[in-house]
Amino acid sequence: MSADRTPRTLLLLLVAILAAGPFAPQWTLFLLTVALAKGLVVLGLMMLLRCGLVSFGQALYYCVGAYAAGMLGRLYEVSGVLTLMLAGMAASAAVAFVLGFLLARYRSIFFGLLSLALSMILYGLLVKTETLGSSDGFNVLPSTLFGWRPADAWVRYAVLSVAAVAAFVAALAVHRYLGTPLGRLAPAIKDNEIRVEYMGASARTAIHVKYVIAAALAGLGGALAATTVGHIDPEMAYWTTSGEFIFITILAGTGSVIAPFLGALIFGIIQTVAFDLSPNTWQMVLGASLLLVIVFLPEGLWSLFKRRKIA
């Protein structure tokens, strides 16, 4: 067995982001922060996909995380970014824990569509809730770090740093989890649940646990997105948002915990460049790139790195 290089690579990436940040243009900092937030959601989707489950409604937890963070600021004027992130994670995990009792019973298309339906219920509720700005949403309080608010020129870098550290910790924890016996059960659940039961493990419990972890990651991503963008609206729970996360998951591949962040970054770059070049047909460019990846790299962009390692 080869040595596990993932923790070292993650650390190098973190150091690189923190070191290069002060010299990079502001728009790249924003792009990167959003990519990290979305990458967290995709990290959770990757865990579920390894079990053979596709959640078409992960935006539910992205939105719950964002609203939990936003409402803390709006109702209680809490602005500490760590509190907001923890609140986003906790709110999403709590919702997922309850809904998980239902969802862990379902597989394949039923799991997918049920999760989609639940996210659309939240969308519907938020659109009708006037105190939370209905379909317009509301602006999020600028956040602070232990009561400290950076100078305007440094806000983007500060938020990026927090996002990078959060993503680093989350990716490292998920990586470690995937190496535990319960984490390694994922492909077995995908292949043969009967055998999993007859070996003395509960596939449903394993899926429930992964579902809650995935939701917590999505909640963290949502809270970070709220902090970065400074505005939240029900669109965050809309099905196209879930679709975007699945898009990135397929683009990235499930090979490594680094893949989701890479996928989210490349998605962001393609989106930005395509929108610049052809404002009316940028979706076509996105679609074409996904098509190319599916045809030539069926295991996602991450397979590029795997091949290089073997060579």
Added chain:
Amino acid sequence: MAAILDAQGLQKNFGAVVAASGITAAIERDSVVGLIGTNGAGKTTFINMLTGYLKPDRGRIHYEGRDITDLAPRDITRLGICRSFQIPQLYASLTAFENMMIGIGVVLRNAGRGGFFARGQPLVPGYERLPEDVAERLLERFGLGEYRDKNAQVLPGGIRKLLDIALTMVARPKILLLDEPTSGVSAEEKFQIMEMIMKAVRAEGITVLFVEHDMEVVSRFAERVLAFYDGRIIADAPPQAALADPEVKRFVVGGELRRLDEAAGARRA
């Protein structure tokens, strides 16, 4: 000898079909019991009830004095009753080695070892060796060493059977239920496979129940035979006596011959 497993008056109906009708059998520790009977006689229903996959409508099952009738398959497995399958249930996209590692992972988890906060390499309970080591040894013991890195879905039939049984061994079962361990295997290989299984299993002192259609295999390997017909046990005796029983001759062995005739006829047609 004391009974390790005791089934009392098991009844199971599927609508109007009676799958088990008052099945009573006590299985002694360290014995090897062959289950015979035509298809639909209730052998697999019996195994499915013992492993918790089916709940009997009436009757109780005791294992080492404990009532296990209402436990889920995974809880029964954890107590030490493991089963193999007529059609091997493997993790098709994983290699033989990875299949073993998944099984060992479950054993580790159930023993509370190798969790998120655990430090260092966990040892497999019962073996007190590293997981990789246990996987290799079990594969070797079942003659699967050369298939270590092959995906389960491309393995030949007999090898899949052996891997299926090797997978049950990771939990160090006390009772092993083998559902037709030699079905789909060529006549020459049958004895070879059974020899290998018995050698591996007997070395661990495991009580074995196996479903078998080949009467030669039954009389050679079983110490005791339970003959099923119509959801009932019609004979419970050592192989020679059981196979000589007139009812068994008429309903089971005769039925087997008829079945073989029909199969041959279908092949000719």
